Amino acid sequence: MSEAAAAEALFRRFLGAIEAADLASLTQCLTADATMFLPASGGRDAVRGRAAIEARFRRMFAARGEGGREPLVLAVENFHHALLGTDHALADAIIRIGDDQGRRSIVFRRESDGWRILHVHASTAVAIPAAAAPPTQLPRSLG
Numbered sequence: 112m113s114e115a116a117a118a119e120a121l122f123r124r125f126l127g128a129i130e131a132a133d134l135a136s137l138t139q140c141l142t143a144d145a146t147m148f149l150p151a152s153g154g155r156d157a158v159r160g161r162a163a164i165e166a167r168f169r170r171m172f173a174a175r176g177e178g179g180r181e182p183l184v185l186a187v188e189n190f191h192h193a194l195l196g197t198d199h200a201l202a203d204a205i206i207r208i209g210d211d212q213g214r215r216s217i218v219f220r221r222e223s224d225g226w227r228i229l230h231v232h233a234s235t236a237v238a239i240p241a242a243a244a245p246p247t248q249l250p251r252s253l254g
Contacts, residue, residue: 115192118200118219121226126185126206132172138165142220142227149233157230183208197221199229211235 128137186207213235
């Protein structure tokens with residue numbers, strides 16, 4: 112399996128653990144010193160360390176279960192991967208969450224037992240119906 116395929120498989124396993132609310136599988140994907148930045152959660156700082164990330168997801172999974180929400184389905188689009196030396200890699204992907212989409216930037220580190228996720232930066236854009244979208248202030252050439 113190529114390095115890019117291994118990284119994508121690890122990332123998909125991580126997202127699958129989020130979909131399934133499987134904390135054990137989720138934490139196996141992370142380095143002990145992993146960090147995550149989740150701006151949608153209202154925090155200004157990154158969550159630092161595997162235990163802190165696990166605690167954040169534990170709360171999220173509990174809230175999902177209490178709210179009777181529909182199952183979470185995450186679809187990966189446009190996964191790109193680049194090796195940064197022999198022990199680190201960088202990837203980015205578009206994630207679809209229903210009608211919403213987000214970008215994930217992921218740093219991987221090779222450990223003695225294989226690749227793990229060292230950092231995830233998450234951003235999600237909520238879909239706005241075209242009729243409700245405010246007019247752009249950008250020049251036409253920029254969007």
